[in-house]
Each structure stands twice: as structure tokens, then as C-alpha cells.
Amino acid sequence: MIRQTVFSLCLLALTGSLCAQEGGQTPMPAVGTTQLLYEAGQLFGEMQELAVELEIARQPPPQDQLLVLVSLLPDERFELEAVQVKINGDFAAFHEYSAAEIEALAQGGAHRLLLKRLPAGRHELVARWIGKAHKAKQEEMVREVRWAFRSGETRRVVELELSQGEEQTFPHFFLREWN
Amino acid sequence: MASPIRGIALLMALTGLLLALPAVASSLLDPQIRAVHFEARLGEPQLAMTRLQAARRQGFLDHQAQPADLLLGDMLLQQGLDLPAEAVLRRVGKAGDEQADAAWLQLGRLHYRRGEDEAALAAFTRIRGSLSRVAQQERLLLEGELLLRSGRLAEAEQRLRALLKGRKKRSDWVDYGRFNLAVVLFRSGREDEARELLLSLSKQNTKDTTLRTLSDKANLTLAYDRLEAGDIDAATGFFKKGRLSGPVSNTALMGLGRAWAAQEEYKKALVPWLRLSKRDSADPWVQDALLAVPYGFGKLNAYKQALQYYQQALSVFEVELERVGKVEEQVDNGDMLRTLATGFGVDDVLDRDVLPALPKASGASHLWQLFSTHEFQELLRSYVRTGQSLKKITRWTSQVKADDSLPPASREALLNRAATLETRLTTLSGKLQAHMQSLALQELAQRRKRIQAYSAETRFSIAQIYDYAAKRWGEK
Numbered sequence: 001m002i003r004q005t006v007f008s009l010c011l012l013a014l015t016g017s018l019c020a021q022e023g024g025q026t027p028m029p030a031v032g033t034t035q036l037l038y039e040a041g042q043l044f045g046e047m048q049e050l051a052v053e054l055e056i057a058r059q060p061p062p063q064d065q066l067l068v069l070v071s072l073l074p075d076e077r078f079e080l081e082a083v084q085v086k087i088n089g090d091f092a093a094f095h096e097y098s099a100a101e102i103e104a105l106a107q108g109g110a111h112r113l114l115l116k117r118l119p120a121g122r123h124e125l126v127a128r129w130i131g132k133a134h135k136a137k138q139e140e141m142v143r144e145v146r147w148a149f150r151s152g153e154t155r156r157v158v159e160l161e162l163s164q165g166e167e168q169t170f171p172h173f174f175l176r177e178w179n
Numbered sequence: 180m181a182s183p184i185r186g187i188a189l190l191m192a193l194t195g196l197l198l199a200l201p202a203v204a205s206s207l208l209d210p211q212i213r214a215v216h217f218e219a220r221l222g223e224p225q226l227a228m229t230r231l232q233a234a235r236r237q238g239f240l241d242h243q244a245q246p247a248d249l250l251l252g253d254m255l256l257q258q259g260l261d262l263p264a265e266a267v268l269r270r271v272g273k274a275g276d277e278q279a280d281a282a283w284l285q286l287g288r289l290h291y292r293r294g295e296d297e298a299a300l301a302a303f304t305r306i307r308g309s310l311s312r313v314a315q316q317e318r319l320l321l322e323g324e325l326l327l328r329s330g331r332l333a334e335a336e337q338r339l340r341a342l343l344k345g346r347k348k349r350s351d352w353v354d355y356g357r358f359n360l361a362v363v364l365f366r367s368g369r370e371d372e373a374r375e376l377l378l379s380l381s382k383q384n385t386k387d388t389t390l391r392t393l394s395d396k397a398n399l400t401l402a403y404d405r406l407e408a409g410d411i412d413a414a415t416g417f418f419k420k421g422r423l424s425g426p427v428s429n430t431a432l433m434g435l436g437r438a439w440a441a442q443e444e445y446k447k448a449l450v451p452w453l454r455l456s457k458r459d460s461a462d463p464w465v466q467d468a469l470l471a472v473p474y475g476f477g478k479l480n481a482y483k484q485a486l487q488y489y490q491q492a493l494s495v496f497e498v499e500l501e502r503v504g505k506v507e508e509q510v511d512n513g514d515m516l517r518t519l520a521t522g523f524g525v526d527d528v529l530d531r532d533v534l535p536a537l538p539k540a541s542g543a544s545h546l547w548q549l550f551s552t553h554e555f556q557e558l559l560r561s562y563v564r565t566g567q568s569l570k571k572i573t574r575w576t577s578q579v580k581a582d583d584s585l586p587p588a589s590r591e592a593l594l595n596r597a598a599t600l601e602t603r604l605t606t607l608s609g610k611l612q613a614h615m616q617s618l619a620l621q622e623l624a625q626r627r628k629r630i631q632a633y634s635a636e637t638r639f640s641i642a643q644i645y646d647y648a649a650k651r652w653g654e655k
Contacts, residue, residue: 033554036607036614040561041262043600043607047568048229048260050596054575055233057589058582062237069210100221109217110210112230155239159210178209179242 060117062155068093068114068127072162074106077133078141078171083160084128085114092116092125110159120152127160129173143173154179209243215250228254245271249278252285259564261289272305280306284314287321292553296325316342316352323359332367339363351389354380358393361400370404377401381420395421399431406438414438418451429455429464436471445478460495461502461544466633469495473640482644489641496634503627506542510619515542516612519550520563542619549622555615562611565604572601 059065070083080102085093093114097105105111125147133141149156157178162171206213211234218227231251234240240247248271255264268289271282283305290299303322310318319342326335339360346353357376364373380397402417418435421428432455439448452475455468473488509515518541541550549555576597579590 032614033558033618036610037554037557037561040565040607040611041260043603044260044561044564044568045263047571047600047604048232048255048258048263050575050593050600051225051229051571052232052236053596054579054593055229056237057585057593059233062239067211069214071206071210071213073206101217104217104220107216107220108205108208108213109220110213111217112214157209157211157239178211 059115063152064117064120065155066114066116066118066123066125066151067112067155067157068116068125068160069110069158070095070105070113070160070162071108071110072102072105074102075162075171077135078131078162079134080105080129080131080162082130083113084130085160086126086128087116087118088123113160118151122148122150124148125158125175127175129160129162145173145175147175149177208246209240211240212243212247212250215254219254224254225258228258245274245276245278249282249285252282256285256289259560261293265289272302277308280308280310281314284310284318287318291321291325296328300325300329313350313352316346316350316356320352320356320359323356323363327359327363327366332363335363336360336367349387349390354390354393358397361397365404374401374404381417392427395427395431399427399434402431402434402438406434406441411438411442429458429462433464433467433471436468436475440471440475440478443478445475449475459544460499463629466496466499466630470633470637477644482648486641486644489637489644493634493637493641496630496637499630500627500634503545503623503630506545507620507623509542510616510623513612513616515546515619516562516615519559520566523559523563545626546619546622549618555618558611558615558618562608562615565608565611569601569604569608572597572604576601 066087068085072080080097082094082096084091095111095113097111101111127145127147129143131141132139145160147158159176159178161174161176163174212231215227215231218224218230228251231240231247231254235244235247235251248267252264252268252271255261255267265286268282268286272279272286283302287299287302287306290296290302300322303318303325306318309315319338323335323338323342326332326338339356342356343353343360357380361373361376361380364370364376377397377400380393381401382394398417398420402414402421405411405414405417415435415438418431418438421431432451436448436450436452436455439445439451449472452468452471455465456472458465458468460466460469469488469492473485473492476482476485476488506515518538522538543550576594579585579593579597582590585593
């Protein structure tokens, strides 16, 4: 009789805990949590707004901006090492590409090489691709493109493209303006 | 019966798989959009996102607004900025261009993650075209689960069957779908079909962790199903099939013991119960086993061993109460949160597999159930992000102060906004900390109450055995 009582107590405890466990989750006071998460979400959104305003404040006025980006399609014929940009004969940018950067370019990415404020008027940009052409007589190779343009009226965005193509005998280096 | 497996863990594990940004960006895209791809790949997603947002704000990408916004919405989501992400993605969805379906998919995922079931279903319903294979599988699994939760069993079944149809290749989405379909069938009263489906999962013999866990859960569900039906032999067979070390192994060991006990095979029942009783005593199943073992010995008329194991259980409960007290101190003095926040990245997920690796000061041994809830992890993520934001504000403030090129009025306005945000973030951080501490203390109080009740029961049982012995054999 006594044993029976003891055992049934144990069994009750067992069954009770089994049911509690099947839910698997600790109950949470939903209101406090939801409100706090909403408040946090609002605040993080405002933080991002401030980040965007800071970014805009640091940029030159749109009509004075020149943005230069670099892209490439991978090719065994030319191994890009660096890109250099001169504006009106002065060095404006030079960037040596790491293996990770080349990989990101090869996946279709574009590198923001230069964002510059230019006074209104006429300018000349000279872009140079520096790299290795393994099959050429002279392995070191430099290719150059010149572009004359006017600033002060609208924002100028240019892409320095290194495009390939099986039909071409050699990679194609060119400058493309985006509006 | 069994609960459906929520896709959240899977969703988090696969984050990034369905990025709006394709593996290879199209050369037809504006290079400013492709620059986001480049910077994100090189570990600067936040900078990339801010630049993209700034370009959109100034109208620089109006000619490619939809792909830019789809990417922006996706990146905002990745950074945990749900509210602005929702606004941007809704814009893309409503525009109805070729990016619209991807935007509705993202919105569906967002609402699903936030537990906004109706909104999630409404977003999924707006997908008109065909999605990629993996995206479609994800959509069907999530829709199936949402419909199941709202009791629309026939529709849930239709989605989950569509997910499984013709799928010969292994996929986590399909495996989870199979389990959830079994739950739908159980709830629809089609138990034979449900069992058949679970049997197909239970038979998986694989090293794949996801599949093994699913297989364990299937075995456990089948075992309890058989136990409820009184088919003890079959239940025992299913309990035995589960791993002895997986996430559901404690439940399985307890169940196996119960199955034997139901057949009055107490010697056999003691084997899994004794094994379970030697595991971490912070686990409620282990605490149950500590009482089940002397119960089993008692049934075998082995009162001496029963008494010995009751006394052992009592000591364990006392030690456990002390441990709960120590964890309460760690929660109170802030050690828990400091330890958790130090090792927790905003992209991390605290599932049960990673919890044992957490330092002792986190209190994970007693609080893992709380830690593994989605809500707690969102709170922790917000807390970590608040700390990061405060550091950012400090950096921005010194940068703005040092930047002579900014017009004074603009500088003043930026600094004022930064100062206001800093105050609000500090307040929020305090509130988050207090809330998480309060949740942890509530959980510990429940544990304390439970152990105290178990201790009282154990003392009562010991007294009864002494009383019984005294009556039967006298004072000697």
C-alpha cells in the first residue's frame, strides 16, 4: 500500500514533467519583448539614416562629382595587376588589385576606384591598365585610354571596362560612361 | 502528438543562400550596383549598403530602381534592419517588375521570422512567376508550416506534397517537409499515412547531421505514438533506434524506460534510466530519471537500493539548487549577459549544439531552453547591435568634428542627431539588459521551484520507506 503511494507519486512527477517537456519552449512575456524589439528596430533604422546622411554630406555636390569604377571579365590572356587614373596630367588614383579583389571583379563586381570633386570646365582623364600578358613577347603590358569631358553640369559616372570575348584576338580595354 | 519543425533554424543556417544578388552580377547592371557586390564580397557589406542607399536617396539609380531596391532590401534584412527593409521590398513588390517575386519571397520570409503568419502567407500568395528550385522549396516549406499552424490542414498538405513531388535529390527543405507532412497527416487523422512517412525518415542511415536529427525525431514520434496506442514492443523498438547522444536522446532514454516499465519489465527499464540519471543534472529529464531509478528499484522490492538512490537524488537536488543560486548570481551581476554578448555575433544562432561550448559564466547549462528561443536570440542580437552602434556613434562624432569640408550648419545638425541617438541607444541597452535578466531569473525561479518540489517528494518517499520498514521489520 505504502509502496503504491510512493510509486504513484513518482509516476505523477514523471508524467507531469513529460508533458511540460513536450512543449519544448520556455514561456516568454511576449508584450515586453515585442515592444523592446520594435523600439530597437526603430532605433537601428534611425542609425542607418544617419549613416546615409553622413555618406551624402561627405560627398561632393552631385554636379561636381566624377565617379570612376573598374570592372573586368576574367581572361587567361591578361592578368590585371593595377589601374591608374590621371586627370589633367595629375595622378588621381592608383590601385593594385589583390587576388580576392580580382575574384570579386571576376564575379561581376565593380570597384569604386575614385570619387572626385572637379571644378566646372573641361578635363582630360587618362586611364591605364597595368598587368601581364603571358603569351605576348613582352610580358609586362600597359594599356591606356583617354577621355575628354566637361564637369559642373551633371554628375559623371564612368566604368573602366576590361572585356574579353572569344571572337576578339585580344582583351578589349575601354571607358564607358553611364548616365 | 509531434510539433512541426520550424523552418527558422534552417532559415538562419541558410542565410545568404537566396541573396537577391546573383552569384555573378550581370554586366547590364549599373556599376554602382555591381560595386555593392564587390564591397560586400570583400567584407564591407555595411559600407556597401550605405553607399547604395545614399545613391538611391539622391536619385542616382532611378534608371535601375527595382534591381537596386531589391538588393538594398536584401542587404537591410541581412543587417537586421527589418523596418526599412520591409518598406523598400514592398515598393519593389508593388512595382510588379521582374524583381517583384523575389521581393515578395523576401517579405514572406521576413514576416514568417517575426511570427506574422497572415502577412507572411499574403506575401507568398503574391508570387506570380516561377522561382529558382531552392527558393521554391523554401517557399513551399514555409507556406506549409504557416498553413499547418493556422489549422488549414488541406492546404498545408497540398503545399508539402508539392514540395516532395518528384524530389529525388537530397535537400534540407524536402527532409523537413517530409516530417511536417507527417505532422499534418497525424492532425488530419490519417495516422497510417503519417507513420509511413515517418518510417521513411526513421530508416535513414546517414552521417548527415540534419538527417540524423530528423531521423531521431521521427523515431521518437513513432515511439510515443506506439506507446500511447499500448503497443509497447513497437515503442521500445523505435526508442532503441534513436542515437544515445543526439539532441533528443534524453527524451528517448526516459521514454524507453517508461515503455519497459509499462510492461512491468523494471530491470530493463532501469538500464536507460540509470544511464540517463548519470547525465548533466541540470537537465529536467535527468532529474526525472533520478526519481525514476529508485521507483524502479522499489518495484523490484529492492528497498535498500531504492533508499540509496533516493538519498543520492536528494544530494543531487541539493547541489543543483546551489548551482541554480550561482547562476542567479551570474545573471544578477551581469556576468551572464557579458559572456553571451562577447561571443555572440549578430549573425549567430544559439542552437542546442553550440550551447555546450559557451563558457560556464553564461549559465547555459540551466538556461539553454531560454537561450534557444527565437525571441531571446533577437533580444541578444539587438543588445549586441546596440553596443556596436554606440561605438559607431563615437567614431562618427570624432570624424564629423575633424572634417573641415562640412558646412558648419550641416556639421552641427549631424552632431546633434548623433548625440540624441547615443542617449537613446544607451537607454535601450539598459532596458534590453534588464529584460533579458528578468527572463533568465524567471526561468531560474521555475527551475528552483521544480527542484524544491522534487526534493520534497524525495524526502517524503524516503520517510515512507523508513516507515514501511519500521512497520514490517520493527525498530531494529
